[in-house]
Amino acid sequence: MLGPNGSGKTTTLGMLMGVVNPTAGSFTWFGNPPTHLIRKKIGAVLEHPIFYPYLSGQKNLELNSMIKECNPANIPKVLELVELTGRKDDKYRTYSLGMKQRLAIASALLNDPTVLILDEPTNGLDPMGIAEIRELIKKIAANGKTIILASHLLDEVQKVCTHFCVLKKGDLVHTGPVSMVGTGAETVEVYADMANFHDLLLTFSGACGINRENGTYNVSLRDGFSSKDLNQFLFEKGVVASHLVTKKKTLEKQFLEILAGS
Amino acid sequence: MLHLLKIDLKKLTSYRTFWIVCGLYFITLAFSTASGMEFLKWIARTFENFGSSLNINRIPLYHFPDVWLNLIFFSGLFKLVLGIMTVISITNEYQYRTLRQNIIDGLSRWEFLCTKILTNFLLSFLSVAMIMVIAFVTGLIYTPAINWNFVFADMEFLIAYFIEIFGFLSFALMLGVLIQKPGLTIILLLLARMLEYIVRENIDEVLPWIIPFLPLESLSNLVPFPFQRYAFQEIRDYLTLSSIAIALGWTLLFNYFSYIKLKFSDI
Numbered sequence: 389m390l391g392p393n394g395s396g397k398t399t400t401l402g403m404l405m406g407v408v409n410p411t412a413g414s415f416t417w418f419g420n421p422p423t424h425l426i427r428k429k430i431g432a433v434l435e436h437p438i439f440y441p442y443l444s445g446q447k448n449l450e451l452n453s454m455i456k457e458c459n460p461a462n463i464p465k466v467l468e469l470v471e472l473t474g475r476k477d478d479k480y481r482t483y484s485l486g487m488k489q490r491l492a493i494a495s496a497l498l499n500d501p502t503v504l505i506l507d508e509p510t511n512g513l514d515p516m517g518i519a520e521i522r523e524l525i526k527k528i529a530a531n532g533k534t535i536i537l538a539s540h541l542l543d544e545v546q547k548v549c550t551h552f553c554v555l556k557k558g559d560l561v562h563t564g565p566v567s568m569v570g571t572g573a574e575t576v577e578v579y580a581d582m583a584n585f586h587d588l589l590l591t592f593s594g595a596c597g598i599n600r601e602n603g604t605y606n607v608s609l610r611d612g613f614s615s616k617d618l619n620q621f622l623f624e625k626g627v628v629a630s631h632l633v634t635k636k637k638t639l640e641k642q643f644l645e646i647l648a649g650s
Numbered sequence: 651m652l653h654l655l656k657i658d659l660k661k662l663t664s665y666r667t668f669w670i671v672c673g674l675y676f677i678t679l680a681f682s683t684a685s686g687m688e689f690l691k692w693i694a695r696t697f698e699n700f701g702s703s704l705n706i707n708r709i710p711l712y713h714f715p716d717v718w719l720n721l722i723f724f725s726g727l728f729k730l731v732l733g734i735m736t737v738i739s740i741t742n743e744y745q746y747r748t749l750r751q752n753i754i755d756g757l758s759r760w761e762f763l764c765t766k767i768l769t770n771f772l773l774s775f776l777s778v779a780m781i782m783v784i785a786f787v788t789g790l791i792y793t794p795a796i797n798w799n800f801v802f803a804d805m806e807f808l809i810a811y812f813i814e815i816f817g818f819l820s821f822a823l824m825l826g827v828l829i830q831k832p833g834l835t836i837i838l839l840l841l842a843r844m845l846e847y848i849v850r851e852n853i854d855e856v857l858p859w860i861i862p863f864l865p866l867e868s869l870s871n872l873v874p875f876p877f878q879r880y881a882f883q884e885i886r887d888y889l890t891l892s893s894i895a896i897a898l899g900w901t902l903l904f905n906y907f908s909y910i911k912l913k914f915s916d917i
Contacts, residue, residue: 402916405753405754406753406754407750407753407754407916407917408916409914409915409916423758424753424756424757424758424761425756427753427754427755427756428755428756429756432754432755434750434754438746438747438748438750438751439746439748439751440661440665440746440748441746442664442665442666443661443664444664447660447664450660451657451660451661452755454653454656454657454660455657455752455755455756455757456755456756457653457756495755
């Protein structure tokens, strides 16, 4: 779930988890109207991790397993998964931010949920913490769990997600698979050491736009053309490119395009 | 039901403030109610210093059946301490935002409120049990000739005492849910009775029949002030159905208001 700050990501998830009252509209979980019993089967961390600061990690999880009415025997398992076993008897308030985030994920996994909701799970973490959480998410997803991830870190979403949607000011403006992001019109970065290279490129029938950037040329290709065609064209003209890079469109670029277009 | 009570107790039993507040409450309650005779002796000594004598045996503070009403009225004054504990317990949930996480984790809003109401119920019950034991034991010690017909008379005030404590804790819980800030809630809880007095004195002339229906007034009407009987005045030494009905009505309303507020707010 992508969207700029204040686009309604957390509010949407809050409504799905029963803490925000919707003013209009309805939704279902697994085909059923939402109740607190269904919430027990979903693991969710919205915004910051929330625990009782005066309780230890272990006790916090024991309390959560009582609320979710699930087997407390899962506690050592999830603590092991997030690598907090060594600190489980320390009070929650003594944890670092990364540990708090990990405990929150452990708590969300307690009831072995089929759906896991994570809202900006790497917010405020250092690069190592981000990498740890990302690995954890991939590990969990590999076990066959559906993960709904809200984030404004596009790089993160592209690395771990299969589908994405974009919210803007509370409206859904785009949905689609992440794998589709790289397809569509390609851009090729090309350079050859010759005079009038620009004019030569203009004669290439597959080009729909050419602009010069940082000493190389960015050629936007028409549908049906690829970097291979451009390379072959240059070869036939007796030119050898010293630099040729196919630039896939990033999620970031697509995201900005979607927001600008809506 | 028991499951919900266990959830709240799990939160509280590892919370040091809870043990300190409840420990102090029960200790001061036990010692102050059990040491009335020492207080009378001190008064008698003071009288002697001024050359007059006071026969404390003529003040049957701990004699059956007086002991029930005396101790129950006196211990009712301590309910403020438990009320503050209730406020801390509920406002903590707002301060730590754990209320939100509890709902996300699968409690309904009503269930969440129930965990708090059940704890209030337990604390009220413990207070009643404690006073029952202390009154019974001190009564046995200090009553010169025990007449078993009198021992259990006036015990019905224990019911009134329970409603008084539970109603007040429900009031404290409601204030906590409505205000959500611990400091402000505690100050309002401390001043509530005073504020009600101001209202009471102002409507005394115009609408005196309303007074028994005021919320905190109705709670204190349950157990009448007993000590003027030692100055040869009549007191009401029986329960009135109307006072119980009004107090129960308010208790129900307090908890209902908490529920309504919780149900319709975004948390």
